[in-house]
Amino acid sequence: MRAITVRDRDAGVGGLNLTDMPYPHAAENDVIVRVHAAGFTPGELDWPGTWSDRAGRDRTPSIPGHELSGAVVELGYGTTGLTVGQRVFGLTDWARNGSLAEYTAVEARNLAPLAADIDHTVAAALPISGLTAWQGLFDHAHLTTGQTVLIHGAAGGVGSIAVQLAREVGARVIGTGRADDRDVALGLGAQTFLDLAADDLQHVGEVDVVFDVIGGDILERSTELVRPGGTLVTVAMPPAVQPKGGRAIFFVVEPDRARLTDLAQRLRAGRLNPIVGAVRPLPETASAFARHRRTPGKTIIQVADEQGARHS
Numbered sequence: 001m002r003a004i005t006v007r008d009r010d011a012g013v014g015g016l017n018l019t020d021m022p023y024p025h026a027a028e029n030d031v032i033v034r035v036h037a038a039g040f041t042p043g044e045l046d047w048p049g050t051w052s053d054r055a056g057r058d059r060t061p062s063i064p065g066h067e068l069s070g071a072v073v074e075l076g077y078g079t080t081g082l083t084v085g086q087r088v089f090g091l092t093d094w095a096r097n098g099s100l101a102e103y104t105a106v107e108a109r110n111l112a113p114l115a116a117d118i119d120h121t122v123a124a125a126l127p128i129s130g131l132t133a134w135q136g137l138f139d140h141a142h143l144t145t146g147q148t149v150l151i152h153g154a155a156g157g158v159g160s161i162a163v164q165l166a167r168e169v170g171a172r173v174i175g176t177g178r179a180d181d182r183d184v185a186l187g188l189g190a191q192t193f194l195d196l197a198a199d200d201l202q203h204v205g206e207v208d209v210v211f212d213v214i215g216g217d218i219l220e221r222s223t224e225l226v227r228p229g230g231t232l233v234t235v236a237m238p239p240a241v242q243p244k245g246g247r248a249i250f251f252v253v254e255p256d257r258a259r260l261t262d263l264a265q266r267l268r269a270g271r272l273n274p275i276v277g278a279v280r281p282l283p284e285t286a287s288a289f290a291r292h293r294r295t296p297g298k299t300i301i302q303v304a305d306e307q308g309a310r311h312s
């Protein structure tokens with residue numbers, strides 16, 4: 001089968017190559033999914049699981065991509081809850097071959113059923129961004145109605161979903177990003193937008209929650225904006241400093257079938273709109289992610305069309 005693989009840790013996205021790889025084996029509780037559309041997260045080539053298995057052994061050539069939408073074609077021994085032919089979407093494991101391939105083996109519990117009227121390219125934009133945004137805002141920061149949240153990278157994959165979820169719960173949303181992201185962030189529901197290169201972050205005043213996806217200096221400068229009792233959540237890096245009277249948390253997104261199902265229902269009801277900035281075929285994966293300036297939201301790789309025919 002065709003897949004995108006990486007072998008060289010120092011090569012960056014230029015090291016993403018189209019390769020012929022063996023059809024995957026379905027382990028216990030796995031399904032094999034025929035991938036229709038796949039998502040890729042900037043930064044995942046730095047994650048340890050891209051290069052080693054859970055025992056720390058080199059697992060190159062490895063297939064990146066941890067979001068998918070597709071159809072179940074095979075069940076592993078003991079797998080329950082999904083059936084052959086079913087449309088599904090969800091996360092692939094961090095330390096196993098991923099979704100930038102025609103087929104992939106995934107633990108069934110990482111996937112949720114997908115309604116027939118949701119396009120695979122839209123569904124593939126939801127698992128990591130949607131679960132990360134939900135878990136950050138509500139499981140970790142406990143954002144509620146009437147609170148103020150500062151969301152960095154508001155036009156990006158995670159940030160664009162976080163803005164919509166935060167508005168729906170009745171929070172006041174301040175989005176940040178690059179100057180070009182202003183209209184997208186405001187269009188998603190942010191009440192205020194800050195261009196991080198030009199506007200002064202300190203003018204935001206105190207907020208109940210900071211949601212950070214950028215890290216570094218932006219993360220550090222955001223710490224003092226958290227009001228006592230408030231929370232800073234970041235998915236970029238463990239925070240070095242804690243807010244005065246508040247807390248700062250780094251977390252890694254976890255699979256959650258029930259939440260994925262809820263996110264898909266919001267999407268069908270028109271309450272959630274993942275931004276698919278670009279859709280590119282599998283052989284163009286490297287160029288899709290090597291571009292200097294990315295499009296808003298997620299770039300999705302279309303592997304097969306709705307009928308399962310190869311898309312190239």
Ligand SMILES: NC(=O)c1ccc[n+]([C@@H]2O[C@H](COP(=O)([O-])OP(=O)(O)OC[C@H]3O[C@@H](n4cnc5c(N)ncnc54)[C@H](OP(=O)(O)O)[C@@H]3O)[C@@H](O)[C@H]2O)c1
Pocket residue numbers: 041042043044128129132152153154155156157158159176177178181196197213214234235236251252253293294295296297298
């Ligand atoms: N820990 C976890 O579980 C977890 C889960 C999901 C994602 N992540 C990480 O979170 C990060 C964001 O993921 P994503 O999918 O949302 O990425 P993304 O789609 O690239 O979104 C990030 C957004 O922030 C903007 N941005 C980045 N640096 C900026 C800066 N210095 N000034 C202004 N804007 C800036 C980006 O603009 P440009 O596109 O113009 O750079 C983009 O709009 C990645 O590093 C990813 O690895 C971690």
